[in-house]
Amino acid sequence: MTSISSLDASRLATTYHDAMRMVDLQSSFHLPSGTSPRAALDAYLAACERCGVSLHNEHWLRRAEAVVAELTARRRCIFAEVFGA
Numbered sequence: 001m002t003s004i005s006s007l008d009a010s011r012l013a014t015t016y017h018d019a020m021r022m023v024d025l026q027s028s029f030h031l032p033s034g035t036s037p038r039a040a041l042d043a044y045l046a047a048c049e050r051c052g053v054s055l056h057n058e059h060w061l062r063r064a065e066a067v068v069a070e071l072t073a074r075r076r077c078i079f080a081e082v083f084g085a
Contacts, residue, residue: 004051012047016055019044023064028071037071 004012018040021030028037035043041064048054056064 004053008047008051012051012053012055015040015044015047019064022071023060023067026067026070028075036075037068041065041068 018031018035022028022037022040028035028040031037031040048056
């Protein structure tokens with residue numbers, strides 16, 4: 001069994017919650033302020049790697065990548081409308 005520090009376990013739990021909720025709801029509104037969908041997914045994957053665990057499967061990861069791409073595209077459209085770019 002792998003020994004995981006309390007800090008790493010806490011980080012894994014937090015990033016897991018953020019990533020799973022983002023994918024399930026297909027929304028980034030619940031993410032911490034200033035956190036992009038890509039950053040949330042990358043933080044979760046980094047926490048998994050650091051702890052040596054994988055709390056997801058390949059199907060979920062493909063879906064997560066698609067959701068991140070969709071949310072990022074939506075953000076770009078909104079920014080373009082708001083800032084006229």
